[in-house]
Amino acid sequence: xxxxxxxxxxxxxxxxxxxxxxxxxxxxxxxxxxxxxxxxxxxxxxxxxxxxxxxxxxxxxxxxxxxxxxxxxxxxxxxxxxxxxxxxxxxxxxxxxxxxxxxxxxxxxxxxxxxxxxxxxxxxxxxxxxxxxxxxxxxxxxxxxxxxxxxxxxxxxxxxxxxxxxxxxxxxxxxxxxxxxxxxxxxxxxxxxxxxxxxxxxxxxxxxxxxxxxxxxxxxxxxxxxxxxxxxxxxxxxxxxxxxxxxxxxxxxxxxxxxxxxxxxxxxxxxxxxxxxxxxxxxxxxxxxxxxxxxxxxxxxxxxxxxxxxxxxxxxxxxxxxxxxxxxxxxxxxxxx
Amino acid sequence: xxxxxxxxxxxxxxxxxxxxxxxxxxxxxxxxxxxxxxxxxxxxxxxxxxxxxxxxxxxxxxxxxxxxxxxxxxxxxxxxxxxxxxxxxxxxxxxxxxxxxxxxxxxxxxxxxxxxxxxxxxxxxxxxxxxxxxxxxxxxxxxxxxxxxxxxxxxxxxxxxxxxxxxxxxxxxxxxxxxxxxxxxxxxxxxxxxxxxxxxxxxxxxxxxxxxxxxxxxxxxxxxxxxxxxxxxxxxxxxxxxxxxxxxxxxxxxxxxxxxxxxxxxxxxxxxxxxxxxxxxxxxxxxxxxxxxxxxxxxxxxxxxxxxxxxxxxxxxxxxxxxxxxxxxxxxxxxxx
Numbered sequence: 188x189x190x191x192x193x194x195x196x197x198x199x200x201x202x203x204x205x206x207x208x209x210x211x212x213x214x215x216x217x218x219x220x221x222x223x224x225x226x227x228x229x230x231x232x233x234x235x236x237x238x239x240x241x242x243x244x245x246x247x248x249x250x251x252x253x254x255x256x257x258x259x260x261x262x263x264x265x266x267x268x269x270x271x272x273x274x275x276x277x278x279x280x281x282x283x284x285x286x287x288x289x290x291x292x293x294x295x296x297x298x299x300x301x302x303x304x305x306x307x308x309x310x311x312x313x314x315x316x317x318x319x320x321x322x323x324x325x326x327x328x329x330x331x332x333x334x335x336x337x338x339x340x341x342x343x344x345x346x347x348x349x350x351x352x353x354x355x356x357x358x359x360x361x362x363x364x365x366x367x368x369x370x371x372x373x374x375x376x377x378x379x380x381x382x383x384x385x386x387x388x389x390x391x392x393x394x395x396x397x398x399x400x401x402x403x404x405x406x407x408x409x410x411x412x413x414x415x416x417x418x419x420x421x422x423x424x425x426x427x428x429x430x431x432x433x434x435x436x437x438x439x440x441x442x443x444x445x446x447x448x449x450x451x452x453x454x455x456x457x458x459x460x461x462x463x464x465x466x467x468x469x470x471x472x473x474x475x476x477x478x479x480x481x482x483x484x485x486x487x488x489x490x491x492x493x494x495x496x497x498x499x500x501x502x503x504x505x506x507x508x509x510x511x512x513x514x515x516x517x518x519x520x521x522x523x524x
Numbered sequence: 525x526x527x528x529x530x531x532x533x534x535x536x537x538x539x540x541x542x543x544x545x546x547x548x549x550x551x552x553x554x555x556x557x558x559x560x561x562x563x564x565x566x567x568x569x570x571x572x573x574x575x576x577x578x579x580x581x582x583x584x585x586x587x588x589x590x591x592x593x594x595x596x597x598x599x600x601x602x603x604x605x606x607x608x609x610x611x612x613x614x615x616x617x618x619x620x621x622x623x624x625x626x627x628x629x630x631x632x633x634x635x636x637x638x639x640x641x642x643x644x645x646x647x648x649x650x651x652x653x654x655x656x657x658x659x660x661x662x663x664x665x666x667x668x669x670x671x672x673x674x675x676x677x678x679x680x681x682x683x684x685x686x687x688x689x690x691x692x693x694x695x696x697x698x699x700x701x702x703x704x705x706x707x708x709x710x711x712x713x714x715x716x717x718x719x720x721x722x723x724x725x726x727x728x729x730x731x732x733x734x735x736x737x738x739x740x741x742x743x744x745x746x747x748x749x750x751x752x753x754x755x756x757x758x759x760x761x762x763x764x765x766x767x768x769x770x771x772x773x774x775x776x777x778x779x780x781x782x783x784x785x786x787x788x789x790x791x792x793x794x795x796x797x798x799x800x801x802x803x804x805x806x807x808x809x810x811x812x813x814x815x816x817x818x819x820x821x822x823x824x825x826x827x828x829x830x831x832x833x834x835x836x837x838x839x840x841x842x843x844x845x846x847x848x849x850x851x852x853x854x855x856x857x858x859x860x861x
């Protein structure tokens with residue numbers, strides 16, 4: 188449909204295809220196992236549509252997120268706005284290449300958001316496999332998820348510009364951001380969507396919610412740790428990128444609760460400094476370790492993993508579902524990338 | 525759902541409400557009359573949902589468009605990115621107020637795009653009024669429309685940075701942009717959506733398409749003329765805003781086809797100059813008049829209006845539908861704002 192308008196739209200489709208070929212496919216995986224663990228048929232076609240909808244939604248959010256954060260890379264490649272800025276330069280077009288890159292990233296993110304909704308609805312028309320009432324229940328979760336993610340991203344941006352001004356309650360606010368922007372969205376909502384499509388009874392959906400919210404938060408905490416301490420060769424992101432972007436993570440909030448005046452001042456001046464070099468990264472890392480923040484986050488992460496496992500143990504799921512979900516707990520929280 | 529995450533998201537809901545309270549509601553109006561003119565029940569609730577979906581989609585597109593174009597105002601008020609930059613300044617937050625404004629505008633546009641999809645689906649669950657097959661047909665048009673608008677906006681941006689480099693075929697390209705970005709989207713698609721929901725037979729939908737594509741293009745040409753020659757007190761946009769933004773409209777393409785070397789050079793240097801003052805606006809306006817571009821666009825506009833009227837005359841519509849659609853032709857093409 189895009190190409191029928193003009194061959195000049197080809198770079199949009201190319202960028203979307205390149206973007207979607209990467210990533211961990213975390214959300215489609217949880218959606219699929221939410222379905223399977225509730226006894227859903229492994230070959231159901233609607234699951235492919237819903238999985239694709241989740242992946243397109245995530246792609247859209249990341250493209251806009253990278254633009255907002257000014258990130259240069261994503262999944263080891265140039266971020267979409269950088270890709271289009273490079274296209275502008277190589278074509279020797281007029282005007283500001285970065286402005287063109289931003290415009291294209293906004294529009295491609297919008298298109299992927301729209302395609303996400305479109306492909307979700309294909310699940311409803313796949314016919315006899317999944318009945319309309321089940322699709323409606325899954326859609327209600329999808330709707331809630333999409334609004335929560337947008338609201339969570341906004342809170343994240345507000346926190347980055349205002350967090351330092353109101354240090355009280357910062358840890359609680361950081362957890363709120365995590366919950367809406369990523370925790371429920373990474374695991375809980377996709378899992379419940381899969382379960383709803385399979386017609387899972389309410390007690391099983393409740394187990395999914397407990398399991399998913401704990402695991403999702405643990406997943407995000409691992410992400411926060413990797414964003415500061417991760418190996419760039421494995422994560423595909425430059426060393427200490429989250430520090431340079433000034434992310435107000437729980438790590439930072441915990442560190443500030445116990446920082447000395449000198450440490451707090453260093454955080455205030457260097458966190459979010461786009462010119463932060465390796466020495467600066469090391470200095471901030473040292474504060475996160477010395478204040479005990481890293482250890483506290485690791486402890487909380489371990490508690491959340493244990494909560495998730497307890498919820499899974501108590502859940503009435505199929506055997507292969509239990510095995511897969513248990514394996515996903517390891518993958519999501521013990522990863523190095 | 526937004527507010528449940530945190531009261532700090534309130535500015536998003538406020539901005540959305542303020543934005544949606546303005547505008548001409550052109551698309552819901554055409555959708556409604558596409559329904560009514562095909563014999564649809566005036567009291568059908570699903571029409572309200574689909575109208576709201578169209579209005580939210582348009583709001584999302586405008587919020588992102590204003591950000592991409594760097595427009596300061598919309599509907600006589602600050603553009604959304606300016607509104608949030610002002611919030612940043614008044615709260616005395618850290619960092620770059622304009623970057624915060626851009627981030628918030630991206631996220632609010634995304635939320636409105638998502639709410640548009642959500643509210644469209646409510647139409648399907650409103651029950652007995654509209655059957656599922658009709659909703660599916662309307663959704664197919666909605667899907668095509670959303671992708672066309674995104675693709676058209678991208679072509680528009682590409683044309684702004686590359687148009688001057690390839691003057692041949694510029695008029696044709698300008699009409700392609702118009703067709704996808706706005707013409708079919710303003711009238712044809714909403715009208716056909718309304719007709720599809722009412723179960724209109726294919727010949728009537730074909731009439732709607734002929735009527736809608738002609739009227740939509742005429743509507744956009746009027747918009748282009750107002751963007752250059754309009755009275756800022758009536759349009760709510762600063763004098764000559766489209767010239768300052770460097771819009772590659774059909775007016776500009778026609779002017780360049782017949783411009784003298786001196787005129788072409790003035791267009792090349794001043795069109796898209798953000799510092800363009802009233803003298804500069806007057807000089808560019810004079811070129812659009814002297815090359816005959818304005819007259820050619822007015823002639824084309826009149827032909828399109830006549831095509832639209834002929835299509836309406838031949839269409840098998842209800843009496844009140846014919847009257848309303850005929851009135852809308854006047855409103856859309858003879859307006860001053």
